[in-house]
Amino acid sequence: MNSVIDSMMKIFGSLGTGNSALGLVLAVVIAGLVVFTIMAVMAIVAVYFERKVSAFMQDRIGPMEVGIFGFKGGKQFWGGIGQTLADTVKLLVKEDILPKEADKKLMIMAPFIIFIASFLTFIGVPLSDGLVVSDFNIGVFYIMAAGSIGVIGIILAGWSSNNKWSLYGALRSAAQIISYEIPIGLSLMLVVIVVGSLNFGDIVAWQADHRWFFIHSPFAFIAFIIYVIAGVAETNRTPFDIPEAESELVAGWMTEYSGFRWSIFFMSEYANVLIISIIASIIFLGGWLSPLAIFGVHVSWLEGPLWGLFWIFSKAVFFVFVMMWFRWTFPRLRVDQLMYFCWKVLIPFALANLIFISVWELIF
Amino acid sequence: MGEYFKNIYTGLQSFIAGLQLSLHHYHSRKKLVATLQYPHEKWPVEERHIGFDLQEYNVVRSRLHVDINDCIGCNQCVRACPVDCITIESVKPPKGSEFDPGTTSNGTQKRMLVARFDIDLTECMFCNLCTYPCPEDCIYMVGGPNSAKHQIEYEYSKRDRKDLIFRFANPSEEEIIAAGGADYLAKKKGLPPPEKPAAEPKAKPKTAEPKINYEPVNAITDRMTRSLAKKAYTAAVRAGKTASETAVAVKQALEEAGKYSSDLDTVMESIGKAELMTQAGPAPEKKVVEQPAGGLDIKLLNDLTDRMTRGIAKKAFMAATREGQDAKAVVRSIQTALEAADKFTDEVKAVLAKLESPGEAPVKPAAAPKTAAPALNIKVLNGISDKMTRGLAKKTFMAAQRAGKSPADIVTEVKETLEDAGKLTPEFAKIIDSLREDA
Structure with a gap:
């Protein structure tokens, strides 16, 4: 399989620059900019989407007044499409406050660590057949590892703010993320056991040859549910948002942040949501495969890299919607409930799943 | 162990029930949304029931x-x-x-x-x-x-x-x-008042209201003193005082204000001799608006090229004519106003000269009041003590005067009307007779 970096290097090589180091730097910069753009656009679109979805679920209509160049979107329900753009501008020009007693170096560094974690994760995530910045053999493992870096940034942010709410939030976040990495890892391991590869391309190829994982077996379906639930917890979203917990901790580890730095937190959060959704759709829902393939129908013009991009994003958007749906349905879990749910429900089920799937694989 | 699975089962059940509920609200938003988009939509005002009609x-x-x-x-x-x-x-x-x-x-x-x-x-x-x-x-x-x-x-x-x-x-x-509000409209828009088309003659000449003759007072040079004097002068004339009495009243007022000096003796003398009221006589064919007081034509001032100068000149002109000054006084006051604004140039001088003695020489300034009937002072009628009678007398007086009757006719007409109304007493008759003597 080709990665984007490889293809770009090839193109630069064929242009006859001859200098492979320069070509590499250029390719990395271009890929980085594209990934950054995806993250930023995702944050802007998702915030609007989230506000609308939450409003509809609560019998409201959400933002309706702000448009772009006078175009507000729909009249009745989907108006106000310029709202998040205006909010972004507001956030970026806001005063940047560092508390006097804060550990300033760490406090400035923390948002960038969190941002880098989600940025690095994006590098290993394929967006279509061959459309991946860098194609790892161990893609699943890499994403688990890179995603875990973020918790360091959260702890730094909570510690350096010199604020009790921030520290509480950071501690809770660390406990939560480390706990929920386990069910995620176990449910992904189920897929790895079946496919026998950590490469995303191989996993999707296996699903194309056999069937999509969420209908592969009852155990794979349970693993899919566990992954989605633990994924929501990984992104610190309601009902697992005890690190933020507005009603208890003001804003958790983000309490002392404002303006640009806070917007980086925000961008990373929505990038994480997108990453969790894309991985769910790659591993359990056939990635860039057309949904018609489930029924054995293969339409040739519905396949190819661009269609793959379309399918993968449709599936990801569905998952993003599901996560919003969760958020605006369930109340926040208590800390002990959160730990109970992870250690006493999700992990035993995931472990049992692993055993049963191994037996399943031996039988079938 | 049984409870553990039971808990998970109820958890799953409530999980699905919750998701169904919020999805129901999401899907039926068209029915359920309660938001009123306030400036665009408003609640209808309910009928109030406050316990009484x-x-x-x-x-x-x-x-x-x-x-x-x-x-x-x-x-x-x-x-x-x-x-x-x-x-x-x-x-x-x-x-x-x-x-x-x-x-x-x-x-x-x-x-x-x-x-x-x-x-x-x-x-x-x-x-x-x-x-x-x-x-x-x-x-x-x-x-x-x-x-x-x-x-x-x-x-x-x-x-x-x-x-x-x-x-x-x-x-x-x-x-x-x-409705005749062209001036009002122009003022509202901040434009100069439109010139009335010359072809449109006034339906009726202005009534012959007696005007106060300010000429003697205008001879006072100091501005403060002049205004004080004018005030006293007007009050005295309105009160129906004679020329010499007026002069005394003006002098008194100025002395009280500490503005009187021996320079003003001549002025007082001229007041004493002056004709207090000028009659803007009812000359039926005369266009009163276009030929005010001294018969000057404001349009001549349009020859002035500088806008500022023209404005100041016109303002001074209007102010002067409104006070009933004669041609010379008008020109003089325009000149003073322009000199004060440092706008007095040779061009202005030429225009003013033309203004003072226009080529066509329409009506001699002094001629107008003289040709008209000698003024009768309606204020004399204020001596009538009975309110009803006074009103009737004044009404008749005005009607007769407007009809352009001679003073003698006016006096007889007033008397006749009062007699018809049974209001004429010898005392009032005397007062009415004094109308003519006063003029």
Whole structure:
């Protein structure tokens, strides 16, 4: 399989620059900019989407007044499409406050660590057949590892703010993320056991040859549910948002942040949501495969890299919607409930799943 | 162990039930959304049930409203308003104009066109005081007892503060011009007053109101002193004093103000000898507006090229003619005004010379008052003590004078009318006779 970096290097090589180091730097910069753009656009679109979805679920209509160049979107329900753009501008020009007693170096560094974690994760995530910045053999493992870096940034942010709410939030976040990495890892391991590869391309190829994982077996379906639930917890979203917990901790580890730095937190959060959704759709829902393939129908013009991009994003958007749906349905879990749910429900089920799937694989 | 799985089962059940509920709300948003997009949509005002009929309630103070078709422009509400939030400007059609401002719903004939009726509701304090003096009941608070006239309006919020100035009168420009308000319109737009077309003669000559002759007082050079003197002079003349008495009164007033000096002796002398009243005689074929006082033509000033100069000159001209100064005095006052503004150039000099002695020489300044009938001073009639009789006498006097009758005829006519009314006593007859002696 080709990665984007490889293809770009090839193109630069064929242009006859001859200098492979320069070509590499250029390719990395271009890929980085594209990934950054995806993250930023995702944050802007998702915030609007989230506000609308939450409003509809609560019998409201959400933002309706702000448009772009006078175009507000729909009249009745989907108006106000310029709202998040205006909010972004507001956030970026806001005063940047560092508390006097804060550990300033760490406090400035923390948002960038969190941002880098989600940025690095994006590098290993394929967006279509061959459309991946860098194609790892161990893609699943890499994403688990890179995603875990973020918790360091959260702890730094909570510690350096010199604020009790921030520290509480950071501690809770660390406990939560480390706990929920386990069910995620176990449910992904189920897929790895079946496919026998950590490469995303191989996993999707296996699903194309056999069937999509969420209908592969009852155990794979349970693993899919566990992954989605633990994924929501990984992104610190309601009902697992005890690190933020507005009603208890003001804003958790983000309490002392404002303006640009806070917007980086925000961008990373929505990038994480997108990453969790894309991985769910790659591993359990056939990635860039057309949904018609489930029924054995293969339409040739519905396949190819661009269609793959379309399918993968449709599936990801569905998952993003599901996560919003969760958020605006369930109340926040208590800390002990959160730990109970992870250690006493999700992990035993995931472990049992692993055993049963191994037996399943031996039988079938 | 059984409870553990039971808990998971109930957890899953409530999980799905919760998701179903929120998805139901998401899907049926068109039915369920409760938000009212406020500035774009508004709740209808509910009928109120406050325990008694609204009609019995004294007043609901929600907003002032004016039925402008009923407004006669009497300004009573403007006077009543404690915060001065009402502004009325009205245009009175000139005498003889064909323009009909219409009648109110009470059947009152309107005398003028209300060109502007603004209520600044940002300033209004809802005291309701303006509604009581209105003779036509055309200004009122909407709703409550007036709900038959205008529906109640609780909320009239606007995007711009300026929109809270409610402009009730909105006559078209044609209407204002038809009502003779061309000057008003021009002033409103900040333009110089339009020149009246010469081809349109005045329907009636101006009535021959006696004018006070200010010439002797204008000889005083000091501005402060002059205005003081003029004030005293006017008061004295209005009181019907003779020339010498007037001179004494003026002198006294100036002495009291510490402004009198021996230089003014000559002025006082001239006051003592002067004719106090000039009669702007009713010369029927004369165009009064175009040939004011000294018979000067303001249009000659249009020859001045500089805009500023022209403005100042015209202003001075108008001020001087309004005071009834003769041609020389007018030219002099224009000159002083221009010199004060440092605008007096050779060009201006030439124009002023032309103004003073125009080539066509229309009417000699002094000729106008002389050719007219000798002035009769209506103020003499103020000596009549009975109010009714005085009114009748004055009315007859004015009617006769307007008809251009000679002084002798006027006196006899007044006497006859009073006799017919059975009001003529020997005492009053004497007073009426003195009309002629005074002139």
